[in-house]
Amino acid sequence: MDWHTWHRDYDRADSYLSRRLDAVQERIRLALDACPPGPVRVISVCAGQGHDLMGVLPDHPRRDDVxxxxxxxxxxxxxxxxxxxxxxxxxxxxxxxxxxxxxxHYADIAPADLVLMCGVLGNITDEDVERVAAYCRQLCRRGGTLVWTRHRRPPDLVPRICGWLEAEGFERLWLSGPEADFGVGAHRLADEPRPLVPARNMFTFVGYDVLRRAGTTG
Structure with a gap:
């Protein structure tokens, strides 16, 4: 997979990626609105070209706090x-x-006010998705927001992802409806974060194309 060329679909207003991006950016905007006064820390995992954050931050009143x-x-x-x-x-x-x-990579910025796990969970195994849910509690501060994405092709893993996050102390803020052809979620960490364990790999990035050829749920 050429992940640079893959980003071209963001330029098509009617594309899956463009529609998903609109939902992600709205969650980012609301998360920044909710941040308390002072510095705002943001983590973006597998950030790509940064369309999600960069599409919001330039015009947001908290831009210089981030x-x-x-x-x-x-x-x-x-x-x-x-x-x-x-x-x-x-x-x-x-x-x-x-x-x-x-x-x-996150040792000096976690726990963050906003964690973006977008374009990750559909490219790793289901077992790694569950592991990532636990690591999110190390990346996010108490009261901070996690924004994440995952496709909703059957078997739909989104309900289980919500359950894994909520078992880690996250509260669901918003979830795109099952009628959408994408899954976008926003969760707030209600409990204290766990200390970030250094030099650990949270997941193995496989790629949705490889997972689909292998007959798994990516």
Whole structure:
């Protein structure tokens, strides 16, 4: 999979990715609105070109309060994210080229006010999705918001994802309806975060194309 070319679908207003992005950006906007006064920390895992955060932050009143860590393995996508931040004059955006599954990348910014786990859960095994739910409690501060995505092709894992997150102390804020052709969720951490364990891999990024060929649920 060429993950740089894959992003072109964001430019089509009627595409699956474009419709999903609209829902994600609305959740980001509301999460930033709800942040208390002062610095705002944001983590984006498998950030791609940063369309989700960059589509909201330039015009948001909290833009200058935000320090964000975007981690993306594809150097071309990371370069695009940096350019988006530069063009918008966003000085608090740090784009790291690296394996987004490694907790090491988040050690100095977690727990964050907003955690974006978008484009991740459909590209890893179901077992890793459950593991990620537990790691989200290490990435997110108490009262912070987790925004996540997952397709709703059968067998639909979205209800189980909600259950795994809620077992970790997250409260559901919003979930896209089953009639949508995408799944977007927002959860708030109601409990205290767990300490971030360094040098751990939260998941193995397989790719939805590989998972589908293998007959799994990606």
């Amino acid at each position: 320090t964000a860590r975007l981690v993306e393995l594809d150097a071309r996508n990371a370069a695009a994210a940096r350019e988006h931040a530069r063009a918008a004059g966003l000085r608090g955006i740090d784009v790291v080229v690296g394996d987004a599954s490694s907790t090491t």
